[in-house]
Amino acid sequence: MLAERLVDFARQATPGGEAREMMRLSLFDWAACAIAGAGTEVAAILRAQALEEAGRGEASLIGGGRAPARMAAMVNGAISHALDYDDTHFAHIGHTSVAVVPAALALAERTGASGAALLDAAAIGAEAAVRLGLWLGRGHYQAGFHQTATAGAFGAVLAGARLLELDAGQGGHALGLAASRASGLKAVFGTMGKPLNAGIAAANGVEAALLAARGLSAHMAALDGAQGFGATHHGAGDLTALDGLGARWLIEANSHKFHACCHGLHAALEALGEALGDARGDAAGAVETVEVTAHPRWETVCNVAEPATGLEAKFSFRQVVALRLAGHDTAALDSFSDRLARDPALARMRARVRVGFDPALGETEARVGLQLAGGATRQAAYDLARPMAAQTRRARLRAKAEALLGAERAGALWQAVGSADIAPDIATFSRVLAG
Amino acid sequence: MLAERLVDFARQATPGGEAREMMRLSLFDWAACAIAGAGTEVAAILRAQALEEAGRGEASLIGGGRAPARMAAMVNGAISHALDYDDTHFAHIGHTSVAVVPAALALAERTGASGAALLDAAAIGAEAAVRLGLWLGRGHYQAGFHQTATAGAFGAVLAGARLLELDAGQGGHALGLAASRASGLKAVFGTMGKPLNAGIAAANGVEAALLAARGLSAHMAALDGAQGFGATHHGAGDLTALDGLGARWLIEANSHKFHACCHGLHAALEALGEALGDARGDAAGAVETVEVTAHPRWETVCNVAEPATGLEAKFSFRQVVALRLAGHDTAALDSFSDRLARDPALARMRARVRVGFDPALGETEARVGLQLAGGATRQAAYDLARPMAAQTRRARLRAKAEALLGAERAGALWQAVGSADIAPDIATFSRVLAG
Numbered sequence: 124m125l126a127e128r129l130v131d132f133a134r135q136a137t138p139g140g141e142a143r144e145m146m147r148l149s150l151f152d153w154a155a156c157a158i159a160g161a162g163t164e165v166a167a168i169l170r171a172q173a174l175e176e177a178g179r180g181e182a183s184l185i186g187g188g189r190a191p192a193r194m195a196a197m198v199n200g201a202i203s204h205a206l207d208y209d210d211t212h213f214a215h216i217g218h219t220s221v222a223v224v225p226a227a228l229a230l231a232e233r234t235g236a237s238g239a240a241l242l243d244a245a246a247i248g249a250e251a252a253v254r255l256g257l258w259l260g261r262g263h264y265q266a267g268f269h270q271t272a273t274a275g276a277f278g279a280v281l282a283g284a285r286l287l288e289l290d291a292g293q294g295g296h297a298l299g300l301a302a303s304r305a306s307g308l309k310a311v312f313g314t315m316g317k318p319l320n321a322g323i324a325a326a327n328g329v330e331a332a333l334l335a336a337r338g339l340s341a342h343m344a345a346l347d348g349a350q351g352f353g354a355t356h357h358g359a360g361d362l363t364a365l366d367g368l369g370a371r372w373l374i375e376a377n378s379h380k381f382h383a384c385c386h387g388l389h390a391a392l393e394a395l396g397e398a399l400g401d402a403r404g405d406a407a408g409a410v411e412t413v414e415v416t417a418h419p420r421w422e423t424v425c426n427v428a429e430p431a432t433g434l435e436a437k438f439s440f441r442q443v444v445a446l447r448l449a450g451h452d453t454a455a456l457d458s459f460s461d462r463l464a465r466d467p468a469l470a471r472m473r474a475r476v477r478v479g480f481d482p483a484l485g486e487t488e489a490r491v492g493l494q495l496a497g498g499a500t501r502q503a504a505y506d507l508a509r510p511m512a513a514q515t516r517r518a519r520l521r522a523k524a525e526a527l528l529g530a531e532r533a534g535a536l537w538q539a540v541g542s543a544d545i546a547p548d549i550a551t552f553s554r555v556l557a558g
Numbered sequence: 559m560l561a562e563r564l565v566d567f568a569r570q571a572t573p574g575g576e577a578r579e580m581m582r583l584s585l586f587d588w589a590a591c592a593i594a595g596a597g598t599e600v601a602a603i604l605r606a607q608a609l610e611e612a613g614r615g616e617a618s619l620i621g622g623g624r625a626p627a628r629m630a631a632m633v634n635g636a637i638s639h640a641l642d643y644d645d646t647h648f649a650h651i652g653h654t655s656v657a658v659v660p661a662a663l664a665l666a667e668r669t670g671a672s673g674a675a676l677l678d679a680a681a682i683g684a685e686a687a688v689r690l691g692l693w694l695g696r697g698h699y700q701a702g703f704h705q706t707a708t709a710g711a712f713g714a715v716l717a718g719a720r721l722l723e724l725d726a727g728q729g730g731h732a733l734g735l736a737a738s739r740a741s742g743l744k745a746v747f748g749t750m751g752k753p754l755n756a757g758i759a760a761a762n763g764v765e766a767a768l769l770a771a772r773g774l775s776a777h778m779a780a781l782d783g784a785q786g787f788g789a790t791h792h793g794a795g796d797l798t799a800l801d802g803l804g805a806r807w808l809i810e811a812n813s814h815k816f817h818a819c820c821h822g823l824h825a826a827l828e829a830l831g832e833a834l835g836d837a838r839g840d841a842a843g844a845v846e847t848v849e850v851t852a853h854p855r856w857e858t859v860c861n862v863a864e865p866a867t868g869l870e871a872k873f874s875f876r877q878v879v880a881l882r883l884a885g886h887d888t889a890a891l892d893s894f895s896d897r898l899a900r901d902p903a904l905a906r907m908r909a910r911v912r913v914g915f916d917p918a919l920g921e922t923e924a925r926v927g928l929q930l931a932g933g934a935t936r937q938a939a940y941d942l943a944r945p946m947a948a949q950t951r952r953a954r955l956r957a958k959a960e961a962l963l964g965a966e967r968a969g970a971l972w973q974a975v976g977s978a979d980i981a982p983d984i985a986t987f988s989r990v991l992a993g
Contacts, residue, residue: 164773165774168769168772168773168774169769169774171772172768172769172772175614176613176614176626176628177612177613177614177626178611178612178613178614178626179610179611179612179613191611191612191613193611266785266790267784267785267786267789267790268790269738296749296751299745299746299749299751300746300751300754302743302745302746303704303741303742303743303745303746303751303754303755303758304741304742304755304758305741306738306739306740306741307738307739308737308738308780308785308786308787308790309785310734310737310738310777310779310780310783310784310785310786310787311734311735311737311738311776311777311780313777314731314734314775314776314777315774315775315776316731316734316735316738316774316775316776316777316780319735319738319769319774319776320738320739323738323739333607334603334604334607334754337603337606337607338599338603339600339603339604339750339751339754340749340750340751341746341749341750341751341754342745342746342748342749342751344745345743345745345746345751348745349702349745350701350702350743350744350745351702351743351745352743352745354702355701355702355703355743355791355792356790357790
């Protein structure tokens with residue numbers, strides 16, 4: 124039975140070194156996105172609600188203050204997803220950390236767990252969310268469910284089960300309770316309801332785990348039984364999703380965003396970077412035309428030809444290429460300002476970019492061709508699914524955090540999450556989150 | 559658009575005298591069931607969680623103590639559904655008050671609303687829940703959703719929108735937020751997860767309304783749009799469900815439970831009462847055999863022939879008839895004890911009861927035939943859908959409350975909810991709930 128296997132996994136699994144290191148880096152990136160999101164309107168609303176409700180200060184809020192674990196998980200989940208800059212997993216059609224990490228952090232603070240225990244619980248929760256995302260399948264997402272939130276709630280509750288040391292029975296009850304409340308619709312995309320979905324998933328996981336720890340009962344068949352969550356929510360019920368659970372860690376293929384724009388543009392920006400090579404700004408002056416080719420899915424998603432606002436710029440192949448050629452850091456939020464969207468020099472550069480689509484490419488792939496002054500050409504292709512060396516990932520995540528938070532705070536955060544050999548320091552980590 | 563009409567309804571409707579009186583009586587009955595449920599295990603668990611989290615004491619908890627509105631709604635929703643003795647609505651395949659009233663009460667206490675405003679908001683929320691239950695249709699329930707909780711969450715959020723005086727935009731956001739988190743599976747029936755579903759619905763309504771009041775946004779199409787709640791949750795989308803909304807109040811046909819057992823047994827108990835007439839206990843000695851006929855649906859639901867426990871007795875035609883003939887009050891919880899289930903005199907009486915099923919009867923109907931000593935016979939039939947005179951309802955609800963709470967507390971509760979002309983007194987009402 125799926126539910127029993129997941130509960131066993133949550134109780135007994137030990138993430139291997141590579142999975143743990145990926146989770147540690149993801150914790151760092153999650154925090155960087157969260158701190159950068161603390162200035163958003165959705166953050167202000169949720170923080171105000173939490174600070175007004177008050178209560179036992181078990182867990183930290185991003186931006187400062189404390190709240191009961193369930194509320195902290197909701198607030199932090201929503202804030203960390205507010206910029207949509209957090210990590211994703213291509214197998215799972217969803218964001219990996221944003222429901223799981225806030226739940227794990229809040230319960231780690233509540234229970235006084237070690238940084239190593241937090242890391243293990245987060246890795247277990249994230250792995251379970253990815254596996255459940257696969258188990259639910261693409262049809263679940265296509266039907267209208269926000270997989271980040273639905274699969275994420277199960278990851279959150281299993282991370283909670285680990286930290287609260289639930290026994291097998293309690294773990295099953297927790298999973299059943301989560302099954303009866305996991306939710307989240309794509310129909311709220313484009314509103315603050317989207318980041319809130321992630322926060323609700325985290326909060327549901329926390330509350331289900333806490334209530335199960337107190338003895339509240341539910342059937343674990345509510346996940347995968349005849350009229351369980353999967354069956355009622357258009358899930359495929361693909362049990363091969365669990366193959367190798369506990370031995371193989373799919374989160375090792377977790378994917379981080381290195382550009383503050385729509386994910387559909389990232390492969391093109393990476394390919395552009397490779398085509399430019401070390402030349403960077405110097406070569407840009409010599410670029411006469413750029414030809415970008417991507418998967419046709421992105422044509423209706425992020426191909427705004429003449430963006431007039433910063434928001435539109437985040438969905439424009441031509442604008443992000445122009446930004447890169449002009450030497451703007453596409454990892455930085457302020458590269459997507461209204462001012463730069465209307466900048467005449469960038470508009471002129473945009474005019475030299477042509478965008479095409481090729482169904483032979485995968486959704487994670489793009490090709491870029493450069494025509495340089497003097498007649499030389501350069502080509503490069505990139506696949507976001509291509510593994511990234513750990514050293515490269517560390518350097519790029521650090522650079523992203525610096526672009527978001529400045530060098531000092533990014534450095535403090537880097538210290539707080541430790542290293543491959545040193546576990547995160549939860550107290551320091553929370554202090555950096557508080558700001 | 560459905561959502562716009564519901565928001566308009568929540569903002570502008572005025573329940574008529576009959577609807578308001580039904581809601582007042584339902585408030586009384588809800589409170590009686592809630593106070594009687596305060597001794598259950600699920601109540602103890604939720605109260606402990608709420609009292610530990612603490613926070614701003616905006617609203618009363620059943621059994622004493624205060625909590626933020628969202629938490630109070632969750633705790634009180636679950637406690638009031640713990641005995642499954644609360645009201646139902648046959649159109650809606652769900653319980654009418656248990657998600658809506660806790661939300662309305664918590665927000666009325668938070669805002670300092672009048673008793674009249676509480677009554678209006680509860681009536682509006684309950685009416686909306688019934689209408690949305692009809693809009694979702696039987697297929698939603700059959701697929702596996704716990705309509706009390708799903709439709710109930712929308713009723714709760716609209717009651718909240720009324721009390722928080724949300725404008726049309728905020729009301730739409732609140733409804734959209736509720737659509738992205740309304741939940742509840744029948745797969746947890748038979749566990750504490752069932753009453754918790756009602757509490758979560760109430761809590762979701764409160765939180766969605768509070769966050770929308772602070773400016774959190776969502777699309778109201780998340781309820782009834784292309785990939786909204788209805789479309790994703792096997793809803794029929796039957797817009798005739800809204801016919802006459804605001805003019806005609808379906809809650810006037812609300813149904814209260816007068817026996818502390820499965821609803822499938824109630825029509826038979828009512829028919830038995832009519833067949834016995836005024837004779838009551840005296841006639842019982844003269845009853846030789848009883849023949850009960852009900853709709854075949856109930857054969858697999860509540861036809862335990864030889865119950866061995868109090869729980870089984872709640873699902874036994876033969877036992878409830880025997881209890882009634884022996885003069886036990888089937889409205890009282892302790893009539894369904896393990897001891898009485900095993901009582902030899904009742905077992906002998908049970909042996910004189912025959913149960914049959916007839917597909918020509920409706921699910922709310924039953925027939926009873928009595929064979930009396932000396933050869934006389936009596937017949938009676940009852941349909942739970944038959945309207946009940948207001949005077950009869952008042953007397954029976956009061957008697958039920960006395961059976962549950964004792965005369966003194968039932969009397970105090972009766973005072974607190976006022977009369978047809980006097981609005982409920984929220985402070986007194988909350989004091990009685992606290993106990």
